[in-house]
Amino acid sequence: MAALRRLHQAGRTSTERTALAGEAAADAAAADLNRRAVAPGEGRGATGEPKRPRPPKAPVEDHTPTPGDPQAAAFFDCDNTILRGAAIFYLGLGLYRRRFFTRRDVARFAWQQAWFRLHGTEDPTHISDAQDTALALVAGMHTADLEQICEEIFEPVIAEKIWPGTRALVQMHLDAGQQVWLVTAAPQEVARIIARRLGMTGALGTVAETVDGVYTGRLVGGLLHGPAKAAAVGALARREGLDLARCAAFSDSANDIPMLTLVGHPYVVNPDAALLRHARARGWRVRDFRRGRRAARIGLPAAAGLGVLAGAAAAAVAVRRKQRA
Numbered sequence: 001m002a003a004l005r006r007l008h009q010a011g012r013t014s015t016e017r018t019a020l021a022g023e024a025a026a027d028a029a030a031a032d033l034n035r036r037a038v039a040p041g042e043g044r045g046a047t048g049e050p051k052r053p054r055p056p057k058a059p060v061e062d063h064t065p066t067p068g069d070p071q072a073a074a075f076f077d078c079d080n081t082i083l084r085g086a087a088i089f090y091l092g093l094g095l096y097r098r099r100f101f102t103r104r105d106v107a108r109f110a111w112q113q114a115w116f117r118l119h120g121t122e123d124p125t126h127i128s129d130a131q132d133t134a135l136a137l138v139a140g141m142h143t144a145d146l147e148q149i150c151e152e153i154f155e156p157v158i159a160e161k162i163w164p165g166t167r168a169l170v171q172m173h174l175d176a177g178q179q180v181w182l183v184t185a186a187p188q189e190v191a192r193i194i195a196r197r198l199g200m201t202g203a204l205g206t207v208a209e210t211v212d213g214v215y216t217g218r219l220v221g222g223l224l225h226g227p228a229k230a231a232a233v234g235a236l237a238r239r240e241g242l243d244l245a246r247c248a249a250f251s252d253s254a255n256d257i258p259m260l261t262l263v264g265h266p267y268v269v270n271p272d273a274a275l276l277r278h279a280r281a282r283g284w285r286v287r288d289f290r291r292g293r294r295a296a297r298i299g300l301p302a303a304a305g306l307g308v309l310a311g312a313a314a315a316a317v318a319v320r321r322k323q324r325a
Contacts, residue, residue, distance in 0.1 A: 021221025022231025024207040028188050029181070029232075030239055033202050065176040071243040073201075074173040075233055075259065076166070077251035078184035078194060081269045084161045087154075087186040087194065094153030135208065139217030143189075143210055150189045158197050165289035166269055169250065170198055179240065183233060183249075183259065185225040204232040230258035254278060 012020070065072060079086040095101060138146055173180045182195040182203040191205030207220040224232055237244050248265035249256075254274035260266035268279040269287045279286050 017222045018228045019221070019231050021207070021219070021224055021228040022233075023235050024220035025188065025204040025224050025228075025232040026235035026239060028207050029202045029204050029236060032192060036202075065173050065178055065248065066246070067176045069176070069178065069246060071241060072176075072246040072248075073179040073181060073237075073240070073242050074170070074247065075181050075183050075204075075249040075263070076170060076200075077229075077249075077253065077256055077259075077269075078182055078186060078191070080252040081250055082162060082166050082170070082182070082198070083158075083194065084163060087184060087190050090157050090161075091150070091153060091186070091190055094149065098149065135215075135217045135219065138208065138215045141215050143213050143215065146187075146215070147189050150187075150193055154190065154193045154197075158194060162198070163270070163289045165287060166250065167198065169267075169269075169287075170200065173248070174199060179242070181233075181236065183224070183229050185223050185229075204229070204236060226255045227258045229256060230262055233259055233262055251275070260284070 065074070076082055079088075092101075170180055179201040182191050182198075182200055182205075184191050184194075184203070184205050186194075186205050188203065188205035188207055191203035195201070195203035204224060206222075206224045209216045209218040209220050222228060233249070234244070236242070237247070244262050245264040247263040248267060249260050249263040250267045250269050251260055252268065252270045252275065253272055257275065257278060260268070266279075266282075266284045267287060268275050268284055270290055271279060271286060271288070276286065278284075
């Protein structure tokens with residue numbers, strides 16, 4: 001894959017890194033799609049999972065995709081759009097339980113989350129710090145080992161954490177015969193699991209650099225966040241022959257305005273305040289499945305830390321119970 005061969009980032013501008021992250025995500029998604037297409041019993045949109053009850057129907061006022069349109073597709077953000085909370089939160093919790101994190105990591109993540117709650121915005125320094133910590137954890141690990149860990153972490157989580165309303169929108173596009181893609185800053189290994197469980201075509205996620213099946217501790221381009229998501233969607237659309245004017249995109253975050261602006265049918269789902277203002281000004285459709293309660297806003301830099309803290313609290317409770325017994 002062309003993007004994965006261009007690994008060294010020294011001297012690259014922010015725009016170049018964004019483009020590289022998007023191209024790498026599209027490369028990885030296309031490779032996974034091709035692999036599943038030739039694997040026995042698999043194909044586009046196939047999950048290999050046992051049948052589950054069909055999700056509820058989407059609201060009648062939603063955009064109705066044209067059945068059988070080969071140039072139309074739908075792109076869904078993950079955190080707080082499809083999944084209640086952040087995928088990296090659950091990954092962090094699972095990794096803590098497997099003793100990947102230290103007490104120092106817990107303290108740093110706690111500070112970053114407190115800062116995010118106070119200011120309501122993501123600090124680029126915190127994002128970079130969390131990224132570096134996560135990459136240091138997997139450096140030297142075999143890709144197959146991390147994929148197995150991700151499977152173990154997310155299989156019991158996904159069924160309980162999906163927003164039924166968004167799940168219905170996913171199914172509406174699948175029923176129309178369209179490609180349906182997950183687009184997330186979460187690692188591609190995590191993104192693929194979530195997409196597969198939902199019967200989606202595939203996933204665009206953050207790509208970590210590997211050499212001979214081993215993680216180097218670096219990213220290809222950077223996080224698939226903000227403009228990088230738009231770059232990935234654009235790259236995938238070119239590969240798949242999609243007409244973005246006939247495509248739909250769904251997100252909860254103002255960070256995804258570049259992706260939403262690319263398509264002809266932008267939706268905001270469970271939106272943050274900034275995205276809600278932007279959507280109202282542009283006349284975009286708004287869907288809120290939180291039923292009157294605001295979902296917790298989990299920042300990228302601190303989401304993994306929240307998982308650590310949750311795991312630490314659970315461990316402390318278990319120890320106290322054991323001491324009392």
